[in-house]
Amino acid sequence: MRANEAASHIAPNLSGAVDIEIKKRQRESACAVSGVVAVAELSSEAVVLLTHRGRISLRGSSLVLVIYDSGTVEVKGKIEGVDLGYGKF
C-alpha cells in the first residue's frame, strides 16, 4: 500500500491533511512529510513531526532531518518504523 493509503487506513485523522511519501534507497530510506508545523523530537534515533491533525513518529538510526522552503520535511536514514498518532498540535 502507498504510504498515504496506509496512513488514511490506520489514522483517518491524517487523511487528506498530510502527504507522506516513503522511498527506499540502497542503504537508507527517506520519508517526506508535507504539512508539518513543528518538530516535537529530534535525535538520530527518533523524529516526531507534528501536524494540525496528528503526529508522525519515525524510529530508526542515523536519522537526519532536511527542511525545504516549501514546508516539506524529509527524514533520511535507516527508518525502522513509522507511527501515526492522534492529537491536535
Added chain:
Amino acid sequence: MDTVSFSYYLFGYRTVTAEAGSEAKLASALVYLGIGSRCGADGSFTVREGDVGRLRAYLGGRVRCSFSELKGLPGGILRQRHYILPLLSFILSVIMTVFLSSVVWDVRIEAEGGINSEEIRDMLSEIGVGVGSGINGIDIERTENALLLKCEELAWVQINRRGTVLYVETRGRREGGGTSSDVPPLCSNVIAVRDGVIEEITVRGGVAAVRPGDTVKAGDILISGIVSNESGVRFERAEGTVIAHTFDSVSASCLATEEVESFTEQELCSFSIEILGKTINIFKNYGNLTDDCVIIEDEEVYTVNEDKRLPVSVKREYIARRVVTAVPNAASELPIIAGERLSLLLALELRDADLVKLRTYGEYIDDGYIITAEYVKAENIGREVSVDLLG
C-alpha cells in the same frame, strides 16, 4: 561532513547548533519560518546566509544557538581579503593582457607618391581598420583591395601585422602629362610677381630678359628658358634671382573708443578619456551655451621615447564667455597706439625684404587717428613658371 548544495557554497552559509535538548525547537523554528535547512549527523543545521538574519530575529532568547562563521565562497573571500587585492590585480592584468593583445594599438603608415599618411589613415578608418580594431576581424588581403578600390591614386598597397601594430606601405600613381612637384620642369621662365624696378639679376639657367634699371610689371618675363642659338632654339629651365625695388604702403589706425574683446575665466565643461579609439565620457556639462561663448579644446597625449604616441589621451573642453568692453583712448595716446600697430604691419611686410626708403605721416580723423607708411623695399620678385612644350 555532510554535503551542501552548490547554492549554499556560492552565496555562503552558516552552521547553527542548538544547545543540548533544544534541537527539536530549532527544527520547529526553521519549519515555521520556511527556511530550508539540513540537519547534520552532529545535530547542527546548515542555513543559508540570507536566512540567518530572520532566524536570529525569531529565535531571540527562546532557543540558545551558536552560529558558525560564514562559510562557502563569501566566507573564504572574507577570510582571505588581505590577499584579494593582489589576486584581483593579477586576474585583471591577465584579462587586460588577453584583451589588449587582441586589438590594434598602432597603425604606422609609410606613404609615397603624392598621398600623405593622414589621407591613408582616414581611408583605413572608413574601411573599419584603425587603432582599437579587433585583430582577428581584420582580413589583410581584403583591406588592401578595399584601399586600392577606394583611392584611384594608389598604385600599390601592402599591409603587415607584427603583434598589435599594423604597418601600411603605399605608393601613389605618377600623373601623366604636365609636371608633378617632384619632377623639375623641362622648360620654364622666371616671371615677375609684382611691379618694380630691377636692381640686380643673377642668372643660373636660361637667359636674362631684363637689365638692372628696367621697370617691370607683374607677369613680365625676367629670365627666359627659351634660348636662341645658331642651330635654332633651345629649351631649358630658367633659374636665377631677380632683386627689384618695389613700392607699397600700409596704414594703421586707432579709434577714440575701441571695443576690446576679452574672455571670462575658463570653466571646465567636458572631460573624457580616449582609449584605443573609444571615447569614455567622464563629465559633460555645458550649462547655458550662448553665441557669446567659446569652447576651448585641449587634448593631452602621452608618448614613449618622445616619438611614439600611446593610444590613450585625455580631452578637456573649457567654456569661456566673450565680454566686449568699450575702452576710451586719450587723444594724446592715439598716435602712439597707431604707430605701434603700424610697426607690427611693417615688420610683417618686410620679413623677406630689405627696407630701402620709408616715409610715414599721420592725421587725426573724426573718430580717431590714422597713420600711413609708404616704403620702398628690395626683394626677389622672380618666380619660376613651367612652360608646357606640348601646348
